Amino acid sequence: MPSTIEFKQTLLQRYDQPGPRYTSYPTAPHLREDFGATEYAALVQRGNDDPVPRPLSLYLHIPFCTSPCFYCGCHRVITRDRTRGEDYLVRLLREVSLQAELVDADRTVRQIHLGGGTPTFLTPAQLDRLLEGIASNFRLAPATQREVAIEIDPRSIDTDDLARLRSGGFNRVSFGVQDFDPQVQQAINRVQPAAQTLSLIACARREQFHSINVDLIYGLPRQTPARFEHTLDAIIDAAPGRIALYGYAHLPQRFKAQRQIRADELPAAEQRLEIFQRALQRLADAGYEHIGMDHFARPEDELARARRNGTLIRNFQGYAAGGHADILGLGVTAISQTSDGLAQNTRSLSEWNHQLDRGELAVARGLWLSPEDRLRGELIQSIMCHQLIHIDAVERRHGIHFSVHFQRELQRLHRLQDDGLVLIDRRRIEVTPAGQLLLRVVASVFDAWLTRSGPATPITHSRMV
Numbered sequence: 001m002p003s004t005i006e007f008k009q010t011l012l013q014r015y016d017q018p019g020p021r022y023t024s025y026p027t028a029p030h031l032r033e034d035f036g037a038t039e040y041a042a043l044v045q046r047g048n049d050d051p052v053p054r055p056l057s058l059y060l061h062i063p064f065c066t067s068p069c070f071y072c073g074c075h076r077v078i079t080r081d082r083t084r085g086e087d088y089l090v091r092l093l094r095e096v097s098l099q100a101e102l103v104d105a106d107r108t109v110r111q112i113h114l115g116g117g118t119p120t121f122l123t124p125a126q127l128d129r130l131l132e133g134i135a136s137n138f139r140l141a142p143a144t145q146r147e148v149a150i151e152i153d154p155r156s157i158d159t160d161d162l163a164r165l166r167s168g169g170f171n172r173v174s175f176g177v178q179d180f181d182p183q184v185q186q187a188i189n190r191v192q193p194a195a196q197t198l199s200l201i202a203c204a205r206r207e208q209f210h211s212i213n214v215d216l217i218y219g220l221p222r223q224t225p226a227r228f229e230h231t232l233d234a235i236i237d238a239a240p241g242r243i244a245l246y247g248y249a250h251l252p253q254r255f256k257a258q259r260q261i262r263a264d265e266l267p268a269a270e271q272r273l274e275i276f277q278r279a280l281q282r283l284a285d286a287g288y289e290h291i292g293m294d295h296f297a298r299p300e301d302e303l304a305r306a307r308r309n310g311t312l313i314r315n316f317q318g319y320a321a322g323g324h325a326d327i328l329g330l331g332v333t334a335i336s337q338t339s340d341g342l343a344q345n346t347r348s349l350s351e352w353n354h355q356l357d358r359g360e361l362a363v364a365r366g367l368w369l370s371p372e373d374r375l376r377g378e379l380i381q382s383i384m385c386h387q388l389i390h391i392d393a394v395e396r397r398h399g400i401h402f403s404v405h406f407q408r409e410l411q412r413l414h415r416l417q418d419d420g421l422v423l424i425d426r427r428r429i430e431v432t433p434a435g436q437l438l439l440r441v442v443a444s445v446f447d448a449w450l451t452r453s454g455p456a457t458p459i460t461h462s463r464m465v
Contacts, residue, residue, distance in 0.1 A: 019444050022440060039368075043343060055107070056103065059113050059328070060115070061332060063076050067189065074116065092330060092331055096134055108141045114130075118153045118156055120157045124165060149170070172213075173212055178215065179228060180194040180197075213242040236286045242296065243295075291307050316329075329343070332346065345364060379446045391426070413429065416445070
């Protein structure tokens with residue numbers, strides 16, 4: 001595994017094209033609408049029937065935000081009516097119960113992750129009730145082995161709220177920052193004083209959260225390399241264990257809120273790359289290890305340790321440590337992911353409400369994985385997490401002759417090798433330091449779904465750099 005990364009601007013420019021982020025394979029746009037609650041129940045049952053059932057990870061989507069951030073591509077509902085949080089919680093607890101009925105009682109929940117939207121739209125008392133409802137319906141791993149994570153908009157809570165979340169069982173926290181620059185914040189409709197955020201990061205450290213993550217975004221309107229470095233300096237001084245540095249994906253045809261962003265205020269391609277390059281150097285100088293794609297962690301963080309010991313995984317929450325688990329998605333638009341398939345709840349809040357009121361799961365689409373999907377997904381996971389494919393091991397596990405099965409893919413890989421992105425021999429395919437920032441390009445070689453005809457609505461992806 002390459003221990004360093006190389007920034008080669010000409011290669012990044014050449015390969016900076018739209019492509020999947022590979023938080024799953026196949027990716028979510030390929031899910032089918034002839035897959036509903038009955039199929040989902042069968043999918044979970046297959047996991048129960050495995051000789052050694054995998055542990056469980058629960059993802060709970062809280063869709064509400066009090067105001068729109070113009071850059072956001074997440075599914076959210078804009079409202080200031082706090083009573084909607086209580087209505088949603090009642091139904092979410094109902095869904096927790098319905099999901100638990102599908103799962104064998106001896107399967108253990110190892111991870112709980114609340115995302116959004118803004119999960120802290122719910123009050124600390126409501127979040128306590130949610131965790132209590134999960135604990136009364138599922139078998140939880142011991143507290144010392146359990147990860148309970150929440151995404152936080154720092155504008156939505158204070159230090160007292162954060163302390164209460166820690167005492168209630170949350171032990172991992174992720175703060176959305178994006179950029180501290182006032183001009184950028186105005187352009188994206190997210191005014192967020194730096195002092196407020198930094199105070200919460202310091203509080204999270206005092207309260208001994210096991211992991212503190214900060215999300216940043218480069219490529220936002222009015223952003224410049226020099227001004228973004230001020231944000232980086234402030235975050236590095238705050239010393240979170242993890243930093244996610246996402247590239248802004250401007251897809252106004254897909255995300256209505258992004259139409260509020262003026263295209264002429266976005267940094268030009270060369271400037272965007274300069275922002276990215278400077279950020280990489282600052283994080284490296286500060287001691288952060290590059291985990292993969294847009295994730296960085298301090299050497300002592302569990303994510304960095306997982307990268308070193310080979311247990312790093314990638315799923316709908318991004319990079320994670322601790323090995324594979326079956327993910328059960330709860331809440332509107334939440335996605336479930338097992339070794340046998342994928343499923344997603346409806347994107348319509350009213351439909352989700354109605355189905356839960358009828359005592360039914362609100363699964364709207366999904367997909368059974370074929371053996372070929374599992375094979376290619378394994379290769380994509382190996383590239384994204386370990387930057388390495390052991391050909392002999394793949395042949396033994398799947399009973400294939402690699403060079404025959406992937407003849408066309410190897411031809412494409414050799415072109416990437418000519419550009420210095422990968423090294424190929426008879427036994428392994430390894431991503432080079434120059435290819436570290438183009439993992440999505442390398443992984444896409446094995447994506448058979450990219451060339452298939454898609455749904456009626458064209459599939460759009462973010463840029464790979």
